[in-house]
Amino acid sequence: xxxxxxxxxxxxxxxxxxxxxxxxDPDAILVRVGTATCGRSAGALELETxxxxxxxxxxxxxxxxxxxxxxxxxxxxxxxxxxxxxxPTVYHHLxxxxxxSLVKSHLRDTTPIYDFVLGGLEEHDLVPALDYLPRYGxxxxxLLARCGIVDPWSxxxxxxxxxxxxLARALCRPADDIVHEVERAGLRGMGGAGFPMWRKWAMxxxxxxxxxxxxxADEGDPGAFMDRTFIESDPHALIEGxxxxxxxxxxxxxxxxxxxxxxxxxxVLENAIAQARELGLLGPNVMGSGRGFELEIMQGAGAFVCGxxxxxxxxxxxxxxxxxxxxxxxAEVGLFGRPTVLNNVKTLSSLxxxxxxxxxxxxxxxxxxxxxxxxxxxxxxxxNAGLVEVPMGxxxxxxxxxxxxxxxxxxxxxxxQIGGPSGGCLPDDQLDVAIDFDALDEAGAMMGSGGxxxxxxxxxxxxxxxxxxxxxxxxxxxxxxxxxxxTKHMLDLLTDIVEGRGTPEHLDxxxxxxxxxxxxxxxNLGKTAPNPVLTTLKYFRDxxxxxINESRCPSCECNELFAYYIVPEKCARACDACVGSCPVxxxxxxxxxxxxxxxxxxxxxxxxxxxxxxxxxxxxxxxPLADLPPQEPRPDAGKGGE
Amino acid sequence: xxxxxxTIDGQTVTAPxxxxxxxxxxxAGIYIxxxxxHPDREPPFGGCRLCYVEVDGWSKxxxxxxxxxxxxxxxxxxxxxxxxxxxxxxxxLMSVHDLDCKVCPAKRDCGxxxxxxxxxxxxxxxxxxxxxxxLPIDESHPDIGMNPNRCILCGLCVWVCDEQVxxxxxxxxxxxxxxxxxxxxSEPLGAHDCPTDCMRCVDxxxxxxxxxxxPPTP
Numbered sequence: 001x002x003x004x005x006x007x008x009x010x011x012x013x014x015x016x017x018x019x020x021x022x023x024x025d026p027d028a029i030l031v032r033v034g035t036a037t038c039g040r041s042a043g044a045l046e047l048e049t050x051x052x053x054x055x056x057x058x059x060x061x062x063x064x065x066x067x068x069x070x071x072x073x074x075x076x077x078x079x080x081x082x083x084x085x086x087x088p089t090v091y092h093h094l095x096x097x098x099x100x101s102l103v104k105s106h107l108r109d110t111t112p113i114y115d116f117v118l119g120g121l122e123e124h125d126l127v128p129a130l131d132y133l134p135r136y137g138x139x140x141x142x143l144l145a146r147c148g149i150v151d152p153w154s155x156x157x158x159x160x161x162x163x164x165x166x167l168a169r170a171l172c173r174p175a176d177d178i179v180h181e182v183e184r185a186g187l188r189g190m191g192g193a194g195f196p197m198w199r200k201w202a203m204x205x206x207x208x209x210x211x212x213x214x215x216x217a218d219e220g221d222p223g224a225f226m227d228r229t230f231i232e233s234d235p236h237a238l239i240e241g242x243x244x245x246x247x248x249x250x251x252x253x254x255x256x257x258x259x260x261x262x263x264x265x266x267x268v269l270e271n272a273i274a275q276a277r278e279l280g281l282l283g284p285n286v287m288g289s290g291r292g293f294e295l296e297i298m299q300g301a302g303a304f305v306c307g308x309x310x311x312x313x314x315x316x317x318x319x320x321x322x323x324x325x326x327x328x329x330x331a332e333v334g335l336f337g338r339p340t341v342l343n344n345v346k347t348l349s350s351l352x353x354x355x356x357x358x359x360x361x362x363x364x365x366x367x368x369x370x371x372x373x374x375x376x377x378x379x380x381x382x383x384n385a386g387l388v389e390v391p392m393g394x395x396x397x398x399x400x401x402x403x404x405x406x407x408x409x410x411x412x413x414x415x416x417q418i419g420g421p422s423g424g425c426l427p428d429d430q431l432d433v434a435i436d437f438d439a440l441d442e443a444g445a446m447m448g449s450g451g452x453x454x455x456x457x458x459x460x461x462x463x464x465x466x467x468x469x470x471x472x473x474x475x476x477x478x479x480x481x482x483x484x485x486x487t488k489h490m491l492d493l494l495t496d497i498v499e500g501r502g503t504p505e506h507l508d509x510x511x512x513x514x515x516x517x518x519x520x521x522x523x524n525l526g527k528t529a530p531n532p533v534l535t536t537l538k539y540f541r542d543x544x545x546x547x548i549n550e551s552r553c554p555s556c557e558c559n560e561l562f563a564y565y566i567v568p569e570k571c572a573r574a575c576d577a578c579v580g581s582c583p584v585x586x587x588x589x590x591x592x593x594x595x596x597x598x599x600x601x602x603x604x605x606x607x608x609x610x611x612x613x614x615x616x617x618x619x620x621x622x623x624p625l626a627d628l629p630p631q632e633p634r635p636d637a638g639k640g641g642e
Numbered sequence: 643x644x645x646x647x648x649t650i651d652g653q654t655v656t657a658p659x660x661x662x663x664x665x666x667x668x669x670a671g672i673y674i675x676x677x678x679x680h681p682d683r684e685p686p687f688g689g690c691r692l693c694y695v696e697v698d699g700w701s702k703x704x705x706x707x708x709x710x711x712x713x714x715x716x717x718x719x720x721x722x723x724x725x726x727x728x729x730x731x732x733x734x735l736m737s738v739h740d741l742d743c744k745v746c747p748a749k750r751d752c753g754x755x756x757x758x759x760x761x762x763x764x765x766x767x768x769x770x771x772x773x774x775x776x777l778p779i780d781e782s783h784p785d786i787g788m789n790p791n792r793c794i795l796c797g798l799c800v801w802v803c804d805e806q807v808x809x810x811x812x813x814x815x816x817x818x819x820x821x822x823x824x825x826x827x828s829e830p831l832g833a834h835d836c837p838t839d840c841m842r843c844v845d846x847x848x849x850x851x852x853x854x855x856x857p858p859t860p
Contacts, residue, residue, distance in 0.1 A: 303817065305817075320813070320814055322814075324685055324688070325685065325686055325687075325688035325705070325708040473818050473819065474817060474818045475817060475818065476817060476818045476819075476821075477817060477821070478795060478814065478816070478817055478818060478819075478820075478821020479687075479688075479689045479795070479797075479821075480688070480689045480690075480691050481689065481690055481691045481692075481731045481734050481735050481794075482691055482730075482731060482734065484795070484818065484819060484821060485734040485735065485737060485738055485773070485819065486730075486734050487818075488773060488818070488819045489734070489737065489770055489771075489773075492771070492773075509769070512730075513730075516726070516727065516730040516731075519702065519703070519723070519727060520691050520694075520727050520730065520731055521691070522688055522689065522691065
């Protein structure tokens with residue numbers, strides 16, 4: 001092993017190991033605070049300050065480190081404490097007051113505070129390991145492996161934990177060889193369509209240089225936050241993956257197109273790129289290989305359509321973000337008219353593992369046609385909102401109920417929305433579908449970028465379809481007729497239905513328009529826009545019919561079709577909880593001292609239902625409005641009531 | 643340039659290699675409805691979605707303005723699927739177009755009336771409600787008037803102004819149904835320096851959204 005690349009890598013690794021000695025030493029005191037966006041919104045920065053102050057106060061020589069997210073966003077703010085005598089221990093649901101207790105108890109007295117322990121990173125008698133959590137038995141963490149452990153601000157730490165080893169191996173091999181390796185591994189694009197990565201590469205390589213590489217981090221699906229978390233937690237996996245891909249396709253310029261709405265991710269990336277350039281991993285001579293690669297960040301200005309590859313390229317070129325017709329494919333005529341390969345964050349971040357461990361290890365998990373792991377962002381009505389990484393082939397049921405912890409508050413599962421505005425809603429009887437590009441497609445949903453929004457009995461499926469369509473309609477670039485105008489007519493039809501003006505013809509028109517928009521639109525934003533409507537019509541047609549035929553919203557979510565009602569038999573005379581909670585003074589007291597809602601004033605904010613003590617549980621939702629008992633007249637202010 | 647031979651609606655047609663189906667058909671006298679296409683517009687815009695045709699052996703209809711001719715290709719400009727898409731697409735366009743033909747300066751040159759006449763799809767749709775946009779009419783320019791409520795966003799004026807004339811006065815703004823034809827920063831058209839007597843945007847507009855202002859009455 002004497003070639004310049006290997007030598008350079010070994011020198012980098014040795015320097016990094018030395019620099020990170022205090023982070024790896026099991027006897028050093030170290031507090032890692034999860035400060036990705038999810039942690040920060042839960043108060044992680046205050047927690048970090050509290051840890052620093054407590055360490056000072058108790059005169060403990062320890063370091064406090066900002067790390068990313070382990071995927072347990074529901075349990076933020078979290079911290080991992082390393083100290084002699086105990087395994088590295090992950091704590092959850094912390095606050096600044098607990099920080100001091102932890103410093104005293106865990107770090108000083110070697111006594112964990114078990115109430116807040118999520119698990120240990122290693123096997124130990126005193127702390128149960130994280131691996132014993134049921135979800136860890138089903139998860140397979142590759143992309144997430146270092147998230148929340150590695151310091152995203154330090155390239156040294158990343159290198160000490162194995163970053164850029166895959167790149168060193170890749171640079172020692174001919175590019176063709178890597179294309180074959182990736183083909184054998186069966187890596188497919190994780191941005192939505194699942195296009196085999198090697199084929200994209202092979203296509204672009206056929207056309208003349210200069211070629212470009214783009215990473216699509218314009219994550220815009222409602223409820224999706226995988227790309228943001230990856231970039232904030234382990235940016236060097238992405239940068240390493242991009243350098244590998246650039247080497248294979250022969251690109252000397254790359255772009256990361258990231259939403260401007262992700263300011264932390266942008267800062268982390270800027271820092272990581274600067275560090276990589278400093279160490280010669282980017283620049284004119286990548287790791288001593290003699291090949292150059294430059295990486296630039298482009299910030300999107302908030303258009304969802306710029307996640308579509310040709311619109312994204314138009315945006316980088318400085319044009320209005322509008323998709324263009326294909327062919328030619330971007331592998332032939334892409335950015336600035338040059339052959340361009342565009343991949344998603346997760347796809348590119350998978351490359352370092354693939355190159356480090358080999359195709360066999362990569363494809364050891366997965367199904368026949370979908371290899372490796374899939375990452376999802378769980379959101380909505382789930383107990384464990386956050387990121388999960390499972391082998392392809394895991395069933396949705398396992399993912400939602402075992403890993404995601406099921407539906408909170410004792411509610412019943414209704415549907416899972418997969419793939420964002422382009423995806424579909426699957427009901428309970430479809431939950432045994434395995435997570436796999438083709439199986440999900442068949443069921444009417446799609447893998448998509450990995451957003452997974454859970455819906456429970458309180459979610460109306462017609463309203464859900466309307467919500468997603470409103471999103472795509474608003475985000476349509478306006479270029480083509482079907483997407484610009486067709487989705488607007490569809491939205492108007494759905495609005496009619498949720499507001500109680502629906503007729504059976506509405507459904508027929510909706511289906512016809514859906515089919516036309518699907519067949520006629522120019523790009524995939526329009527072609528897939530009807531999916532939420534079509535899948536909810538397929539699996540939840542009864543809800544549409546209830547709205548239309550009975551003016552009833554079965555989930556009592558559509559404001560025009562339900563009303564709040566206080567059951568007189570349950571209402572307690574001495575209680576005024578609902579009266580005080582109502583922001584519009586719609587609740588009055590009748591002559592029997594029972595509370596009554598003035599339906600003309602009610603704005604359906606749900607405050608009274610929340611305020612009514614569980615012992616009484618007197619506030620209910622009633623749909624259709626015809627079932628509402630006759631409205632009791634409000635007593636004149638002078639005579640009765642108050 | 644090499645010629646290829648193909649069949650369109652049973653008629654044998656020869657066309658230079660690389661030419662788009664739409665123009666090959668047009669030269670052979672076969673009508674395919676279209677509003678946003680122009681032979682010089684490269685890459686094709688593909689926005690109006692009216693020029694769908696069927697190609698034998700292909701699973702779905704394709705837009706003929708974007709599809710190049712190929713040797714031995716068998717194309718039909720009509721089929722149940724194509725007719726449905728054309729009808730649906732045209733009705734959608736008409737549902738946002740102000741039908742003020744009586745006062746519209748496009749008159750006989752109106753591209754919408756041509757499509758309607760040729761495809762037998764009525765100008766006034768019976769199935770879709772009219773979506774009123776109520777956008778302000780801009781008559782600030784000495785020669786050109788702009789009524790965005792008639793605009794169907796074919797983008798021909800944007801293209802001709804930017805790439806043919808090089809003036810870059812016109813552009814698209816906003817998203818979704820709010821997408822509209824406008825100038826930079828939505829300034830009045832009159833605030834921009836158009837080349838003298840250019841009028842190419844007016845000449846290319848198929849709908850009367852951009853029009854010659856009537857000469858002031860003396």
